[in-house]
Structures are given as structure tokens and as C-alpha cells.
Amino acid sequence: MAQSPRALIVGGGIGGLAAAVALHRRGWAVTVLERARSLEPVGAGISLAPNSLRALDVIGLGDEIRGLAAWQGDGGLRTPGGHWLSRGSAAVMAERFGGPLVLLHRATLIDSLAARLPEGVVRTASAAALVDPGGAGRPARVSTPAGELEAELVVGADGIRSAVRGTLFPGHPGPVYSGFTTWRTVIPLPGADFASHETWGRGRIWGTHPLDDGRVYAYAGARVPAGGRAADDERAELVRLFGDWHDPVPAVLAAARPEDVLRHDVHHIAEPLPAFHAGRVALLGDAAHAMPPTLGQGGNQAIEDAVVLAHHADPRDGRTVEGLAGYTAARKPRTTGISRKAVGVARLNMMRSRPGIMLRDAAITMVSKAGPALFLRSFDGIADWRPPRSPYASDETGVRVP
Structure with a gap:
């Protein structure tokens, strides 16, 4: 029996694992290479919109x-x-877009994706490190601690500081500071x-959202210089910035411990890449199009990338390089528009001008009264x-077959 074409996924985050599952189901022999010692995700919660749920x-x-x-009732936008x-x-969300908005812990999604992969894949x-992106007449090559590997397809899912991206496009300026930092936490709140x-x-800005397991996902953002850290601890910094905001913000801060709070500066790719592929290598997620979290679409777009990549990367026809051109054509315009x-x-939402904020809030209220919420x-x-x-149907097992 002929061996299945090989796909190496560099990075075991949400996008990398989603790509691994999608490519495995398409018929690729997949290996996920993750530099960390475990798949424990960096971060707290994630919101999945109907677009990524369909993916x-x-x-x-x-x-x-x-x-x-967990979100079954009302929600929306508030003032401090x-x-x-x-x-x-x-209900209105589901009616408008054909499905719900699901908030969950990143670890839950990581575990669900990893469970869909055979033992030993990760x-x-x-x-x-990418050694050679390959081409129509040769495989791509990747170096690992265990030696060099060859593959018909390599996927760079190694995040915003992607080394794979740097190898493919060394002249690209890379990510820039978005002007604000974020804090995130997931805590029990009886x-x-x-x-x-x-x-x-x-x-x-501040957000508070209940999760299905009884915990609360909260996040905050503030316009501050890059590279800053709290003088005491990050929980104390949140109390200073948000402690007098409306309920349940004070209750969340009171329940959080300093070690529960994650802080990260926000960066994005301001100058779009010339392509999301080169040779036999494709980039996805933050490696391709890192964006601010203000639409909650970073992880969603990585999941979309994964299934679109698998759609274009047919393991049977030997035309991987041409397929990756189709992937770029399908994904670059969409992700560039969403990032902008x-x-x-x-x-x-990070506006500082008081007159501007008054006009903004008045406009949001007026627009929302006239139709669907902003x-x-x-x-x-x-x-x-x-x-x-897909050009393939699904059999009863869900595996893509001709």
C-alpha cells in the first residue's frame, strides 16, 4: 500500500491542531511539532462565532x-x-448568523482537537525550524531535535512571532504593537x-462572560506603553484601573488571585504578507495574519484557515504547490479585511478623547435603537x-472519502 503524503504542522495551538485534524481526515500522514513540553494553551477564554463553528x-x-x-440571554455593551x-x-445572534456564540476555555478546545488525532501524531x-520550503520537484525540509524531516506539506502555525514566516518572508517587517495591553482570567464566581x-x-475596556462550567471569563484592555508591568501585581493593577466600574467587575476582581491574571501586550500584522504560502509551506492563524482581539476573531480565523487549507491541499493529486496558491487566494483577502x-x-473602543467618547456612545445608542445591536x-x-x-463526501465515520 502506498504511503500517505506527509504533512508537518509546526505549532500545536488551536490553528495547528485544527489543521492537523482537517489534514488527517483528508488523508495526509500528519505530525504536529510543538516546542512546549505539553499542549497546555497560553491564554484563558476564547469566543467561537458561527463562522468557526461551521468550520x-x-x-x-x-x-x-x-x-x-453558556450565553443564553441578553448581553451587550455598557459604560463604566x-x-x-x-x-x-x-437568540437574535443565532437567528441572524445561523448559530450561537460559544465562550469556552482554550484548554477545552485544545483537548477536543487533540482527541481527534491518532496516538503519536503530536x-x-x-x-x-524550516530548512527548505521545497517546491514542485522536491519536498520541504524541517529540522527537529530528533533530526531532519521531509514532507510534501509544511504548515507554519507557530504564532505571532512565527519563525516559519520569517524564513519564508525575511523582508517582511513582522508584527507591530497595537497600542494596548490586555489582561485575562478565568475564575470560579459562585x-x-x-x-x-x-x-x-x-x-x-472590560468584558465579563459566564462559561458553561460555572466559571467566569473576564478580560480587560488599556492603552499603555508596550513592555509595561505592574509595580505590585497584575490583579492590583486591574483594581486600580477598573475597581470602581459597575458590577460584577469588583466581584470578579475580589475573587481573582494575582496568579490568576495573565497580561500580554497586543501586536498585529499591519502590513499584509505577500502570500500565505511559498513552495510547499502554508502559514495560518497568527503566523499569517495576527490581528487585535477586538472582534474576537483571531482563533476563529485560524480554524477557518485550517479547513480551507485542507480543502485546497489534496493528498492524492501531487499538486500541493498549486493547491497552496488557491489557499492564499481564498484566505488572504478575507483575513486582511477582518484584521483592518x-x-x-x-x-x-480605546478612544481617550472625552468629547469623542460622548459622540461615540451617543451614536452607538442611536444606531442600536434603530436596528440590530452594534x-x-x-x-x-x-x-x-x-x-x-468539499469535492469529497463523508461516509458514516465522518472521514473524507472519494
Whole structure:
């Protein structure tokens, strides 16, 4: 029996694992190379919109993840004093875009994706470097601690500081600071009873969302210089910045421990890459199009990338290089537009000018009264995306077959 073409995935995050599952189902012999010693994800919560849930349907995970949806009622946008600027609901969201918005811990999604892969596919403590991107007449080559590997396809899913991207496009300027930093935490909050919300202040934002398991996912952002750290601890810094905001913000801060709070400066790729591929190598997720989290689409777009890449990378026809050109054509315009929109939203919700904030809040209120909430409108053209039609049908096991 002929050996299946080989695909090496550099990076075992959400995008890398989603690509591994999608390519495995398509018929590739997949290996995931993750430099960390385990698949424990960096980060806290993630929101999955209907677009990425439909992508997860392609790899058999959509309904499982939809079952974790905790946001069932009202939600929306507030001011630091608690006034609602714009309100929406899970039901309206589902009706408008054909599905719910699911908030869950990143570890839950990582575990679900990894469980879809055969034993031994994921190699941890395996730092990888691209040696040769390959081409139509030769395989790509990757160096690892265990030696050099060859493959018909390499996927660079190694994040915002992607070494694979740097090898493919050494002249690209890479990511730039987005102008703000973020804090995130997932904590138990017994007796919590509040509507899912995001709050926009003066150069600061806060979000609080219930999860399916009884915990709360909270995040914050503030316009500060890059590279900063709190004088005491990051929880104390959040109390200083947000301690007098509306309920349940003080309760969340009181329940959090300093070690529960993660802080990261936000960067994005301002200058789009010339392509998302070169030779036999494809880039996906933050390695290809890192964007601010203001639309909550970073992980969603990585999942979309994964299933579109598998759609274009047919393991049977020997035309991987041509297939990757189709992947770039399908993904670059969409992700570039969403990234620019996320940058624009960051300018809006991180605004510092008091007169500008007054005009912004008044406009949001007026627009939301006249039609769907701003929160929902921001997803138009994003959450209604659908995966490409596969040229393959699915048998009863869900595996793609001719």
C-alpha cells in the first residue's frame, strides 16, 4: 500500500491542531511539532462565532462545542457606570448568523482537537525550524531535535512571532504593537448572575462572560506603553484601573488571585504578507495574519484557515504547490479585511478623547435603537461565512472519502 503524503504542522495551538485534524481526515500522514513540553494553551477564554463553528462541523467537532454555549440571554455593551449602550441576545445572534456564540476555555478546545488525532501524531518538546520550503520537484525540509524531516506539506502555525514566516518572508517587517495591553482570567464566581457584556471606558475596556462550567471569563484592555508591568501585581493593577466600574467587575476582581491574571501586550500584522504560502509551506492563524482581539476573531480565523487549507491541499493529486496558491487566494483577502476592521474597532473602543467618547456612545445608542445591536452588526460579513464545498463526501465515520 502506498504511503500517505506527509504533512508537518509546526505549532500545536488551536490553528495547528485544527489543521492537523482537517489534514488527517483528508488523508495526509500528519505530525504536529510543538516546542512546549505539553499542549497546555497560553491564554484563558476564547469566543467561537458561527463562522468557526461551521468550520468545526467540517472536522466533526461543531455540535460538541455548540453544546458548551453558556450565553443564553441578553448581553451587550455598557459604560463604566453600568448604563447599557447596546443590547443583544443569544437568540437574535443565532437567528441572524445561523448559530450561537460559544465562550469556552482554550484548554477545552485544545483537548477536543487533540482527541481527534491518532496516538503519536503530536510531538511535544520538539522545536522545529524550516530548512527548505521545497517546491514542485522536491519536498520541504524541517529540522527537529530528533533530526531532519521531509514532507510534501509544511504548515507554519507557530504564532505571532512565527519563525516559519520569517524564513519564508525575511523582508517582511513582522508584527507591530497595537497600542494596548490586555489582561485575562478565568475564575470560579459562585452565585454569579449577570448578563454577558463588554464595557467601554476612556482608553480602557472590560468584558465579563459566564462559561458553561460555572466559571467566569473576564478580560480587560488599556492603552499603555508596550513592555509595561505592574509595580505590585497584575490583579492590583486591574483594581486600580477598573475597581470602581459597575458590577460584577469588583466581584470578579475580589475573587481573582494575582496568579490568576495573565497580561500580554497586543501586536498585529499591519502590513499584509505577500502570500500565505511559498513552495510547499502554508502559514495560518497568527503566523499569517495576527490581528487585535477586538472582534474576537483571531482563533476563529485560524480554524477557518485550517479547513480551507485542507480543502485546497489534496493528498492524492501531487499538486500541493498549486493547491497552496488557491489557499492564499481564498484566505488572504478575507483575513486582511477582518484584521483592518479589528484595528478600526480598537481605535473606537480605546478612544481617550472625552468629547469623542460622548459622540461615540451617543451614536452607538442611536444606531442600536434603530436596528440590530452594534455588537451584532460588527459580525456582518464575518459570522455568516461558510466553509467551501468539499469535492469529497463523508461516509458514516465522518472521514473524507472519494
